[in-house]
Amino acid sequence: MLNKSIMDGDNPDLTEERMKGAFDTDKMAAVIYGSEKFAIRRREITESISRIPQLADSKPFSFMTREEKISESCRKLSVLSEHWNQLIDTNNEEEALHLYREVLGLEGHAFSLHETMFIPSLVAQANDEQQEKWLGRAKRREIIGCYAQTEMGHGTNLRALETTATYYPSTQEFILHTPTETALKWWPGALGKSSNYAVVVADLVIRDTHYGAHPFMVQLRDEKTHNPLPGITVGDIGPKMAFNGADNGFLGFNQYKLPRDHMLMRHSRVEENGTYTKPPHAKIGYSSMVKVRSRMAMDQGLFMVSALVIAVRYSAVRRQGFLDDKSREVKVLDYQTQQHRLFPSIARAYAFIFCGFETIQLYDQLLIDVKNGDTSGMSDLHALTSGLKSVVTHQTGEGIEQARMACGGHGYSMASYISEIYGVAIGGCTYEGENMVMLLQLARYLVKSVELVKTGKSKELGPMMNYLAEPDTQIDLTSGPEAYVKVFQHAARRQVWKATDKFHQLMESGQSRDIAWNNSAVELTRASRLHTRLYIMETFIRRVSSISDVSIKKVLIDLVNVHVNYEVLDIGTYALEHVSSTQLDSIRSQLYSSLDTLRPNAVSLIDSFQISDMQLRSVLGRRDGHVYTNLFEWAKASPLNQTHVLPSVNQYLKPMMDKAKL
Numbered sequence: 159m160l161n162k163s164i165m166d167g168d169n170p171d172l173t174e175e176r177m178k179g180a181f182d183t184d185k186m187a188a189v190i191y192g193s194e195k196f197a198i199r200r201r202e203i204t205e206s207i208s209r210i211p212q213l214a215d216s217k218p219f220s221f222m223t224r225e226e227k228i229s230e231s232c233r234k235l236s237v238l239s240e241h242w243n244q245l246i247d248t249n250n251e252e253e254a255l256h257l258y259r260e261v262l263g264l265e266g267h268a269f270s271l272h273e274t275m276f277i278p279s280l281v282a283q284a285n286d287e288q289q290e291k292w293l294g295r296a297k298r299r300e301i302i303g304c305y306a307q308t309e310m311g312h313g314t315n316l317r318a319l320e321t322t323a324t325y326y327p328s329t330q331e332f333i334l335h336t337p338t339e340t341a342l343k344w345w346p347g348a349l350g351k352s353s354n355y356a357v358v359v360a361d362l363v364i365r366d367t368h369y370g371a372h373p374f375m376v377q378l379r380d381e382k383t384h385n386p387l388p389g390i391t392v393g394d395i396g397p398k399m400a401f402n403g404a405d406n407g408f409l410g411f412n413q414y415k416l417p418r419d420h421m422l423m424r425h426s427r428v429e430e431n432g433t434y435t436k437p438p439h440a441k442i443g444y445s446s447m448v449k450v451r452s453r454m455a456m457d458q459g460l461f462m463v464s465a466l467v468i469a470v471r472y473s474a475v476r477r478q479g480f481l482d483d484k485s486r487e488v489k490v491l492d493y494q495t496q497q498h499r500l501f502p503s504i505a506r507a508y509a510f511i512f513c514g515f516e517t518i519q520l521y522d523q524l525l526i527d528v529k530n531g532d533t534s535g536m537s538d539l540h541a542l543t544s545g546l547k548s549v550v551t552h553q554t555g556e557g558i559e560q561a562r563m564a565c566g567g568h569g570y571s572m573a574s575y576i577s578e579i580y581g582v583a584i585g586g587c588t589y590e591g592e593n594m595v596m597l598l599q600l601a602r603y604l605v606k607s608v609e610l611v612k613t614g615k616s617k618e619l620g621p622m623m624n625y626l627a628e629p630d631t632q633i634d635l636t637s638g639p640e641a642y643v644k645v646f647q648h649a650a651r652r653q654v655w656k657a658t659d660k661f662h663q664l665m666e667s668g669q670s671r672d673i674a675w676n677n678s679a680v681e682l683t684r685a686s687r688l689h690t691r692l693y694i695m696e697t698f699i700r701r702v703s704s705i706s707d708v709s710i711k712k713v714l715i716d717l718v719n720v721h722v723n724y725e726v727l728d729i730g731t732y733a734l735e736h737v738s739s740t741q742l743d744s745i746r747s748q749l750y751s752s753l754d755t756l757r758p759n760a761v762s763l764i765d766s767f768q769i770s771d772m773q774l775r776s777v778l779g780r781r782d783g784h785v786y787t788n789l790f791e792w793a794k795a796s797p798l799n800q801t802h803v804l805p806s807v808n809q810y811l812k813p814m815m816d817k818a819k820l
């Protein structure tokens with residue numbers, strides 16, 4: 159059996175799809191998750207979780223109020239704490255994230271920021287003594303932490319953060335203070351009600367000199383009573399578009415005293431007498447953000463996959479309309495429009511995850527390098543992850559929304575759960591740096607790269623930038639996916655140079671650097687997107703080329719073909735400067751035939767992610783495909799259906815109707 163999801167009693171339409179799969183889904187899982195070992199561990203963890211009934215949702219999540227969701231996730235966390243060591247290797251971050259995803263889903267919880275930013279901040283920013291003091295406690299979850307940086311008035315422009323940490327040599331203390339309402343910390347996940355500690359980012363002030371954003375370890379609540387400590391105002395910022403299982407919070411300080419050794423001092427220091435030592439790289443304090451951005455291609459890929467698992471499985475059991483055979487309605491997955499809606503997103507999800515593996519490894523390596531005093535890789539990774547974060551979040555949002563529409567009316571119901579996945583995923587367009595802002599960060603790097611080429615210093619170009627110095631060449635589209643890479647290289651190079659030229663010309667015409675930059679910004683963001691999409695395509699092709707298993711490689715090449723054809727058509731206006739409209743027509747035909755080729759493997763390709771029903775929380779996406787019976791059961795579970803007549807009917811509608819009858 160190649161598709162390992164086949165089970166007796168499943169919806170025969172899904173079983174039929176799984177029988178068609180031409181590759182082993184366990185082997186594909188090993189490729190997706192980077193190793194057979196981890197793919198097996200994922201399955202083992204999922205299996206072990208299923209044997210602990212208290213870890214299941216106590217009722218359908220979509221019917222819970224916000225308070226119930228928060229309480230439910232805390233209940234599960236307390237159950238988890240009894241089983242942690244037997245479920246996972248607690249030193250393995252990927253295992254921990256898998257466990258969190260499976261048990262707690264994606265709506266957020268008390269530890270949302272603890273593993274992703276609080277601990278990483280301590281790892282990257284705290285010195286050895288500080289790690290000795292706090293890291294073990296954090297890892298054992300004796301304390302719960304978050305990352306409090308954004309303020310009500312400033313998130314993007316970190317240099318304008320208003321919260322101050324003023325050092326007084328006489329007492330060897332910092333005084334943390336919130337000088338205005340707009341200086342309130344606003345947004346940090348799990349800050350409002352759950353965390354008792356936070357890494358707080360504040361403007362360091364010593365003897366009236368402002369040294370800018372620095373991280374501090376701050377206790378917010380009493381460890382016994384969980385009450386806020388004197389001088390601290392903290393609470394929840396209220397319901398959000400999604401992610402409502404998390405208590406994103408506000409935080410204010412009223413002359414709050416903090417011992418000197420609570421500034422995280424691995425890279426910059428304040429001595430007892432107030433002498434300041436600056437870090438080896440000005441932006442080293444931003445590393446927790448780079449860490450999360452380096453994960454985002456992977457995490458967003460998985461958000462998109464969740465929506466696609468739902469939409470593809472449902473499309474294989476949903477029958478509507480006819481093709482040739484008029485005796486039985488077809489699976490909607492057979493419609494070319496449905497395939498065009500879903501398959502390019504499957505390809506992107508695979509591509510994002512492969513990129514994600516690369517950037518996570520790059521971050522881990524950078525962390526080691528920085529600890530050894532080498533900060534030279536910081537700019538490259540910052541530029542790469544800034545662009546990648548922006549492109550993947552945007553395309554993931556598009557892909558999830560298409561997946562929702564691909565499910566028709568039922569896609570709009572919370573029974574599909576796609577709207578929640580969408581709401582959580584598109585938060586990524588904003589958090590960790592608003593997308594436009596981060597595209598402009600990459601653009602700075604691209605402009606500098608063109609300047610290097612222009613001044614004959616191409617040898618100094620960073621990784622992935624050499625193509626900027628190469629001349630345009632003839633493109634032979636019959637030469638395989640590499641030809642499509644060439645199209646992207648041509649388009650990205652042209653746009654990067656065009657945007658840079660515009661910026662330079664505006665400055666030469668007398669505009670200041672900042673105004674010229676702003677007047678070139680749309681062109682610059684376009685350049686960043688093209689550059690990033692080129693990187694994604696190259697990584698995808700490189701990863702697939704490295705695979706040795708024949709059946710896995712074959713289907714992934716089919717997926718690459720969908721990807722390259724779709725991507726080149728998607729940038730048609732740029733591509734037309736390098737390929738003819740006749741060539742674009744032929745790419746279009748190839749795309750349609752590549753959709754056809756992929757069709758038999760569609761369900762197996764998404765099954766291979768091995769995302770459990772528990773995590774999916776979707777009636778439409780159930781592994782067994784029994785959608786309709788369960789849709790009815792789900793609706794019956796609605797709190798509105800627990801009584802025949804609602805109190806509001808007796809209170810308002812009935813009297814109104816009765817009055818109208820008089």
Ligand SMILES: CCCCCCCCCC/C=C\CCCCCCCCCC(=O)SCCNC(=O)CCNC(=O)[C@H](O)C(C)(C)COP(=O)(O)OP(=O)(O)OC[C@H]1O[C@@H](n2cnc3c(N)ncnc32)[C@H](O)[C@@H]1OP(=O)(O)O
Pocket residue numbers: 255258259263264265266270274275305307308313314315316317347441442444445447448450453454457536537540582588589590591592595599602603
């Ligand atoms: C996604 C989490 C993973 C979770 C996985 C768990 C899965 C479980 C299931 C999923 C369930 C739910 C998932 C949802 C999780 C939600 C988690 C939410 C987490 C969100 C946390 C936050 O948002 S924290 C706050 C983030 N804030 C920001 O990102 C702010 C953005 N702004 C900035 O970063 C900076 O202000 C700026 C970079 C935009 C500008 O900084 P600055 O003004 O100081 O610099 P300049 O622009 O002047 O640039 C000067 C030079 O410095 C270079 N630079 C800038 N930054 C860096 C850097 N980091 N490294 C290296 N170099 C840098 C810049 O390039 C300039 O260089 P030159 O051009 O050479 O001069």
Ligand SMILES: Cc1cc2nc3c(=O)[nH]c(=O)nc-3n(C[C@H](O)[C@H](O)[C@H](O)COP(=O)(O)OP(=O)(O)OC[C@H]3O[C@@H](n4cnc5c(N)ncnc54)[C@H](O)[C@@H]3O)c2cc1C
Pocket residue numbers: 271305306307308311312313314315344345346347401406585588589590591592593594595598
């Ligand atoms: C779900 C979620 C979770 C979050 N979790 C945390 C957390 O745990 N900790 C934390 O500290 N923060 C957190 N945040 C806050 C988040 O990091 C910020 O909201 C984000 O960095 C964007 O900043 P902003 O809100 O100031 O947006 P703004 O900068 O105000 O953006 C508004 C608009 O202005 C534009 N803009 C701003 N500056 C520029 C510029 N220089 N050039 C061009 N355009 C510009 C933007 O593109 C955007 O269109 C979270 C946010 C969300 C949504």
